[in-house]
Amino acid sequence: MNIHIPTPLRAFTGGEQTVSVPGATVGEALEQLTGAYPELRQHLFTGDGKLRSFVNLYLNDDDIRYLPQKEATPVEDSDELSVIPSIAGGCRCCCR
Amino acid sequence: MLKLSFAGYEALRAHGEETYPHECCGVLLGKAAPDGNHVRQTVRAGNTRTDSAHNRYNIAPEELVRIQRQARGLGFDIVGFYHSHPDHPAQWSATDFAEAHWVGCSYVITAVAAGKAATTNSFLLTGTGEDDKQFIDEPIEIELMQAAVEMQEERGQA
Numbered sequence: 001m002n003i004h005i006p007t008p009l010r011a012f013t014g015g016e017q018t019v020s021v022p023g024a025t026v027g028e029a030l031e032q033l034t035g036a037y038p039e040l041r042q043h044l045f046t047g048d049g050k051l052r053s054f055v056n057l058y059l060n061d062d063d064i065r066y067l068p069q070k071e072a073t074p075v076e077d078s079d080e081l082s083v084i085p086s087i088a089g090g091c092r093c094c095c096r
Numbered sequence: 097m098l099k100l101s102f103a104g105y106e107a108l109r110a111h112g113e114e115t116y117p118h119e120c121c122g123v124l125l126g127k128a129a130p131d132g133n134h135v136r137q138t139v140r141a142g143n144t145r146t147d148s149a150h151n152r153y154n155i156a157p158e159e160l161v162r163i164q165r166q167a168r169g170l171g172f173d174i175v176g177f178y179h180s181h182p183d184h185p186a187q188w189s190a191t192d193f194a195e196a197h198w199v200g201c202s203y204v205i206t207a208v209a210a211g212k213a214a215t216t217n218s219f220l221l222t223g224t225g226e227d228d229k230q231f232i233d234e235p236i237e238i239e240l241m242q243a244a245v246e247m248q249e250e251r252g253q254a
Contacts, residue, residue, distance in 0.1 A: 084161055087123075090153050
């Protein structure tokens, strides 16, 4: 399957914006990804292996946090996984 | 340095005026270059923080997935984001910093005072990750050649 890497994490994939990896589930594909690019792991997962709170993983158009099988969700070669860090903020707690 | 067209600059400022007194938000598509991020398209996004839209913003990740797909189709990358600060300075806040995770991207903030766009500033998120990230002030360059072409086109249509 193809995994789309957002701009801030491409520094850890040798500049690749899309990485093709084998794997029968989302979790297996992620293992392949972080196996090939070990520096990515700390940017995606906490020390105890949980997905960082500000990192979203979308299997096609679905947030994997809300899929019944989550990272154990089966995938096909034609599926696409998008890594999307969150975007938020605002002027409350303003300012420097 | 952040480079964007006059039309893009005006578009993100106009967005802040339209959503006043709420914060607007959007995404900057383009390419990263050695001299900075070059914006080729601004994309409006919805602010999902309807509970506190006057001082917070959030772009739904599913919308970001769609915009990232759109960028790929155009041969662009996500190179930055913009939002407005209604009746607040165009400076990043503690919340902006805590919620900033796109290292290498430009975060553009427009102060909107009493409904009118005032100062627009850009801040580049630098570092390698959460541990060493920081915002640095980033000049904005309006691409005048692009502006001249746009003006020419407007005259031609008039």
